[in-house]
Amino acid sequence: MRWHYKFCGLVVAILLLSSCTTQLKDYQTTSPTLDIKQFFSGKLIAWGMVQDYTDNVTRRFCVEIDGQWQGDNGLLKEVFYFADGEVSYRNWQLKKLKQGRYQGSAEDVVGEAFGQQEGFAFQWQYDLLVPIDGETIQFSLDDWMYQVDEYRLFNRTKMAKFGVTLAEITLFFDKEMPVKTCR
Numbered sequence: 001m002r003w004h005y006k007f008c009g010l011v012v013a014i015l016l017l018s019s020c021t022t023q024l025k026d027y028q029t030t031s032p033t034l035d036i037k038q039f040f041s042g043k044l045i046a047w048g049m050v051q052d053y054t055d056n057v058t059r060r061f062c063v064e065i066d067g068q069w070q071g072d073n074g075l076l077k078e079v080f081y082f083a084d085g086e087v088s089y090r091n092w093q094l095k096k097l098k099q100g101r102y103q104g105s106a107e108d109v110v111g112e113a114f115g116q117q118e119g120f121a122f123q124w125q126y127d128l129l130v131p132i133d134g135e136t137i138q139f140s141l142d143d144w145m146y147q148v149d150e151y152r153l154f155n156r157t158k159m160a161k162f163g164v165t166l167a168e169i170t171l172f173f174d175k176e177m178p179v180k181t182c183r
Contacts, residue, residue, distance in 0.1 A: 030119030034147040037096055040067040040076055044175035045182065046155070051168050058167070059083065062182035065173075072096035081182040110138060120147045128159075137161070151176035 043066050050059040060083040067076045074094035081087055094104040100117035102124070113126030124143035129136050139159040146154045155171035174180070 024116055024118045024121060024123045027119035027121040030121065032120055032147055032149065034117055034120050034122050034145065034153070036094075036102055036115070036117060036122055037069055037072075037074060039147065039153060039173075039175070040065065040074065040094075041069055042067060042175065043179045044173055045180050046171045046173040048155075048169055048171035051170070053166050063171075064182050079182075115143075121145065130159075139166070 043064070046063045046065065048061050048063065049057050050061075052058050062081045064079045064081075065076055067074060069075075072095060074092070074096070076090075076092035076094060078090040078092070079087065080089070090106050090108060092104050092106045094102055096102055102113075102115040102117075104113040104115070104124075104126075105111075106113075108129045110127040110129060113124060115122055115124035122145040124141075124145070126141055126143075128139050128141050130139055131137075139161055141157050141159055143155065143157040148154060151174060153173040155169070155173065157169040157171075158165045159167040159169065
């Protein structure tokens, strides 16, 4: 019978913790209102780091972004400059849908990415193929963006495999003129 009480206690704890999870709708009344199409138009730069599950910083990088929109369709060209000398590229094809929703694809994204904006926040979810030590591993990304002001935005991303968070990415975007470069 003791295992029964422990099991019930574990279930209750999981339910309580999951009910405390932040949801996008919690940001409905916050400002400034993030407009993905407007913020990611033109040139901007971001600096970031990847931390593993022990919070150890495993990679640092800078990314130059050029966003162009025609109507509700956008192209974000990203060039990543990693501290170890690696340079990589990603081209996001974005589509603005109704009511703050977005859809997108890129070369290393499996299927489609889907996002939703509320207030100053944007949640973007997708599966990403990541090369690691000669292998390509698919991670599920839960990407949260928070606009600070018209020029700056913070981004936190959880990278998970089989539902377990294995790494986190933190980024700081800046589009204030004149735009800096990574090099």
